[in-house]
Amino acid sequence: MPNKQLEEEFLEYIKKMQSYEEAISMLYWDLRTGAPKKGVNQRSETIGMLSTEAFQMLVSERMNEYLTKLSEETVFHTLSPLTQKAVELLKKEYKKNKMIPPKEYEEYVILCSKAESAWEEAKEKSDFHLFAPYLKQIVDYNKKLIGYWGYKDHKYNTLLEEYEPGMTVEILDKVFSQVRDAIVPLVKEINSSPNKPETEFLYKYFPKEKQKQFSEFILKEIGYDFEAGRLDETTHPFEISLNRGDVRVTTKYDENDFRTAIFGTIHECGHAIYEQNVSETLEGTFLCSGTSMGIHESQSLFYENFIGRNEAFWERYYNNLKGYSKEQFLDVPLQDFYRAINESKSSLIRIEADELTYTLHIIIRYEIEKALFNNEILVEDLPKIWNEKYEQYLGITPKNDAEGVLQDVHWSDGSFGYFPSYALGLIYAAQFRHAMLKELPNLEELIRTDRFEEIKGWLTRNIHQFGKMKEPLHILQDVTGEGLNAEYLIKYLDEKYRNIYHI
């Protein structure tokens, strides 16, 4: 078969895989946004069937043939860059999946589903021992995976690679300890500062319908394309990309804390703007999506923190907010409002943490996961170690497992190596911001005068358009001229919070 024809066939093949993914995403979105409960069992079978089909296309003999032929030296260099990248990434995936004995994988899927139920029960009863036996098996399976896949330098690197290709313990140890050493004392200073913002007014009644209208207004303002997406309501907000012309976001409304919806929506919108602006040349392939968890999170956090929690943003939109709300903000000067929405304090629950302390929650998890896979600690010791680290870094100790080691779902489905992405998102975002400021030194002014097109344009040119064509550290290097560097985040947080707390 001529190379050109082979390449076209291969692209048709991965397009078909992508269509399965689109259908699965659709069914998932529908389940979360209002599918009637009596249809859920049958629906799960349909999702299962489609997922199996997509997976079998990935590990099929036909895929193997494509990858082998297209990788031949005389062929590979004739391929388009898109095909080359697809071949490169699929070869990794194919190889990894082929190394796992199907029977073991099947057992693991069943284990995870049991583990999630066990975790739910354990969390409800706040008893880690109910979950520990499952967690131990999940850790063991992941150790076995590392055995199959091999590792370089650190076993945990193999798990990191799943979520953030190219990221290593060597890089993270250095950067995370730098962050920790800078933030821990800053948090202490803030906790003992007498200049705390007044926050009572935040918790006044703000009708849901009005919050919804304000959220939609803000999404339009900052550049979310409603012709390529929609906003719905769910218990757990998320962004989901069906295709680049259909990138949906959801949010949650708390009538006694408007921040949940507005900052949550801006956050998901940051994810969505990334997906809506991947180059259309990648459409119909798995490359038409954000490149990694960390880079994705950098975009959501850029919008949430650097735009949504920015003083300039509220200089522009505080009056609009007042218009949508009742009399909640009548007596609150802008400066007080700004300080209040940026309140920082040590807390126990990661997902409720503020911009400043959030990274510490992640670093704790990173250190624990790494030690677990280095065989330095045991599953049964996790609650003790968890609590000690919270005391050490945040100065507070969980009263029980539910608000401690059991708070996150991630370990129950074996997502080890995922947590660092959240902190990487912040670090990347600060590095991108620093680079952006060189080209757009008037960033604050752009925000103040709602010229978001210029900000989005910069992000699209430098990050969004590439989809998965560039790996995370490659993007970082191209945009900033350097590797991972926490200095910008530290400087940004230090300045912002010293200002807010007058310290």
Next chain:
Amino acid sequence: MPNKQLEEEFLEYIKKMQSYEEAISMLYWDLRTGAPKKGVNQRSETIGMLSTEAFQMLVSERMNEYLTKLSEETVFHTLSPLTQKAVELLKKEYKKNKMIPPKEYEEYVILCSKAESAWEEAKEKSDFHLFAPYLKQIVDYNKKLIGYWGYKDHKYNTLLEEYEPGMTVEILDKVFSQVRDAIVPLVKEINSSPNKPETEFLYKYFPKEKQKQFSEFILKEIGYDFEAGRLDETTHPFEISLNRGDVRVTTKYDENDFRTAIFGTIHECGHAIYEQNVSETLEGTFLCSGTSMGIHESQSLFYENFIGRNEAFWERYYNNLKGYSKEQFLDVPLQDFYRAINESKSSLIRIEADELTYTLHIIIRYEIEKALFNNEILVEDLPKIWNEKYEQYLGITPKNDAEGVLQDVHWSDGSFGYFPSYALGLIYAAQFRHAMLKELPNLEELIRTDRFEEIKGWLTRNIHQFGKMKEPLHILQDVTGEGLNAEYLIKYLDEKYRNIYHI
């Protein structure tokens, strides 16, 4: 392979086909209820891919093997009734599809897609000649189909069989002429009756939100299960079954004519109640759905006409309606309201026709389609014939093709043989009502006192539960003890409309 194992494998196979159908339905529903427009192209490709997969499973060599082996005499009698029925129906489908040369089918799909655009343009410009060349080709293809598939007695029977298995020209000629001969003079009498209902109040402003609340209230009352479905808004209302626990309906709100939403919703709800109450033993197979277009329509029309347009229904709910509306009905006595919502007059557009004249619209189409496939008339003569029949049966003549021969989409996608289902629905429904009255002689009282569970229970016992396990005429025979019989419909319409028009 032991029979039992073969049967199980086969059932898994058709379950997988059904999962494809569920995913396709989901994507279709989403497209109609709010998918962002920029995602539609990619979405269409995904629907196309899934449809192709499902179709290929139907015509695969593997399907052929299953059907051949399971049909062997020694095997077939060991199968469950469900498997037997599935084998029987799939054998027909398999055979029919295998007879069509794939290339011809492909050309036909392309032709239909062009024909629909041509029809849209022709309708807009009210010029049949723009559509005629496409229609001619579509008719020719369907004639060729009849050639491949063969026919018994009448060529048109082969097309009827697609929508209403067992239905024939012989049966329809007799029954439709009986209906025509009874209804045409009745319509004339009514058109010239001086006792016309006052209808002006129908067109007053009724806010959409209130119509929505009233529609939801009524759906719950009459037995639609909201835990197994949901109500959304679309331009063209429909019912769609993802699985028996997820049967959705949509409606359309006209703020200047509340009847659109309320009767439309009750109609779709009749379809949905059918699908929600198929026996759960059929779940996960294509048998878990209404048996034919005609029987389906009998259920929607039973609810819409015999319940929704019944005087007893409004004795119960008129006050509720008043509560949801503004002052629209304040001075309108119940009897005037009842007469107004049942107003009948000759009109040109099928989908706007009332209960009494609707059948005549269908009979016109039936007679034309039959003559077309009997080679008694030519495509180019359709506008003339159409207009003559409207004058003859309804006493009015279309001013142009747009409100005449071009009004329906059906012919542009080759759905010949579909129209009769609508009239069959009315005839079946009246037969079912007659049978129901023997067991539930207090039917009016049940409606008046919102005991809809008893009505639904009867329909489920006699019709819904069987899904596709029984063919239409089989159900009719079991429920009524006779074949198709228009007497009950004629009697019902005669009594109802003589009463309303005091003639």
